[in-house]
Amino acid sequence: MGWVENADGTVTITDDAASGGGPAEDMQKIHDVAVRLGGxxxxxxxxxxxxxxxxxxxxxxxxxxxxxxxxxxxxxxxxxxxxGNRLTTYRSNTALPGVVTPLIRTGFASGRTEPGGQLIHNFAEAFPSACIGVVLMIDNQSNFAPTAGAYPYLIATTVTRQGFQSFWPDRANTEVATAFIAYGY
Structure with a gap:
């Protein structure tokens, strides 16, 4: 057997031993072409x-x-x-540990606040590793009077892969809701 390399880089295997080497050389040439064209x-x-x-x-x-x-x-x-079902790589000054694609969760945090004004919210689906940030959308709230100091606040120390808590001034034992965007990995 033998081989001939064509002008376009493809290889033709022939029955003519004079056109290339023996079986070992033929196999090496096939391997080399597969590596060059493969991937x-x-x-x-x-x-x-x-x-x-x-x-x-x-x-x-x-x-x-x-x-x-x-x-x-x-x-x-x-x-x-x-x-895929992920975002492509984004530029950031803070790299996520070993991760190049963040996950985004959106939804509504709603329910009755506790006596101290806290609202506990669990994500419908927890982040696989961690949630690293939550943004509350303060323009999309029910039962909300925009008075001074009445905006809800994220309690940053409560953010976990499962959910977060928000604080609602002057809204103890009150039904509230706000849209959110959470990001993590």
Missing amino acids: LLKGTRQARENLTASQTRNGWVYVETDTGGVYERISGEWRLIAG
Whole structure:
């Protein structure tokens, strides 16, 4: 057997031993072409995460069949470049530990405040690792009179992956609601 490399870089395997080397050289040439042209991988998220550095090369692309995420191998790391049910990488001065894609949760925190004016809210779905911020949307509240000091406040020390608490001045034992945006990973 043998091989001929065509002008477009493809390889044609031939029956003519004079056109290339023996079986070992043929297999090496096929391997070299596969590496040069390869780099499009497909599988589950777990399979991508289990790949070792020696099993991948920078520039390769991986399509997750379970999430739809498309990742490129850049500087030895997988980076989300398209698709999936996540946001693409964002620029920030504060890096999330080992994470390049934040998760966003939105909704309404509603219910009756406690005697001290606190409202406890649990997310419909907890963040996998942590919630790192919550924004209360003060223009979207029910049972709210915009008097001085009556805006709800986030109690920052209560933010967890499961939920948060807000403080409503002058609203003890009162039904309240406010929209929120929470972000985490």
